[in-house]
């Protein structure tokens with residue numbers, strides 16, 4: 001099998017994060033990381049730091065962390081927090097090194113989003129994904145920054161054995177795996193190849209889990225190594241049970257170390273698990289593994305989606321406080337794919353995009369379409385069919401128009417305004433803008449009728465068409481197009 005693509009910019013950038021630092025710098029960073037993780041996850045550790053504020057090194061010694069908290073004052077001491085991200089940070093070089101590392105990791109996330117660009121390989125898909133990104137930005141506000149809009153996710157199991165109470169995707173119970181038999185492996189490789197053929201290097205943004213845990217499938221390393229060979233990228237791995245099958249976890253870690261394309265993540269479900277992870281791996285071994293703190297005391301918000309939201313609803317219904325995590329941010333979805341969700345066990349493809357979770361889309365993503373396949377040729381036809389049906393590049397002339405339901409419409413003297421949680425759009429500057437807004441807002445009418453009415457009133461057909469297209473491209477029109485989602489295609 002021949003690798004077809006060069007490393008993406010995001011992978012090269014990721015590699016530089018580590019190669020640009022000396023071994024000693026990485027060693028220091030690994031211990032700072034351990035301190036920061038403890039601080040974020042463990043309430044007892046935080047209390048001890050406060051109790052030993054004059055001599056906090058006794059606490060880090062007790063926890064086996066080889067860094068003096070006095071070297072990290074802006075990271076944990078309220079009196080010094082104001083210096084973070086200022087020039088003053090040069091007084092605490094270890095703390096500054098950590099902030100620099102975090103900034104590079106965030107920049108890497110943005111490069112991963114850019115890697116999903118299919119402008120050349122698939123312009124219709126590209127226009128659709130761009131619309132989804134703009135729509136989500138105005139729907140979520142700042143939290144949309146963390147969504148990378150990967151173009152594909154593959155599930156190699158059906159359901160998940162972990163059963164986290166907060167699962168934002170409400171994963172169903174584990175029902176079985178897609179084993180790496182010769183027949184399955186052949187289909188898997190062909191599916192990957194179809195994605196490369198249709199979407200070029202953007203297929204590198206794929207990853208191999210969704211409402212599943214990677215380590216439920218003992219053949220996971222073989223599948224992701226195929227992904228590397230065919231797309232040129234080793235996909236991200238996130239597991240909530242890194243200790244369940246240590247041999248498997250170590251194999252996956254070795255692959256990430258070998259190909260060094262993207263971060264690997266462990267979700268930490270409790271302080272006990274954190275202790276065990278620290279007992280199992282040295283700080284240096286998991287320097288490249290992001291620990292996502294999901295324990296009770298962690299400074300981490302739970303998404304308002306799936307089972308976490310169900311838990312909140314139950315508490316509210318019982319007249320209780322609905323606080324289920326230490327921090328309650330506006331974290332409205334954990335979905336991060338604008339593209340295809342493929343389950344290799346059930347052989348289904350869904351066209352999905354992240355959304356603020358709602359009664360209509362409680363898992364924080366919308367399903368445009370769903371279809372089945374048995375062969376790679378059928379898979380290709382399904383994906384192409386979804387692009388054809390659901391990704392028109394321009395406003396479909398015969399569809400009834402409306403603004404997105406989450407946007408508030410206000411008429412202005414010379415135009416109109418649309419306000420969402422994250423952004424406010426003022427549309428004015430054209431003589432017809434007020435009427436255009438009212439026509440879309442008030443009458444259930446089609447694009448061609450809207451254009452017809454304005455043009456018969458003397459407006460320029462070209463300019464009106466452009467304005468309509470701009471509303472569409474910015475994701476301000478409801479592109480449900482009367483289909484109510486989950487239609488079939490292909």
Ligand code: SF4
Pocket residue numbers: 160161162163164166167168169170171210211212213239240
């Ligand atoms: S959060 Fe992940 S590991 Fe936990 S139940 Fe959901 S899919 Fe499984």
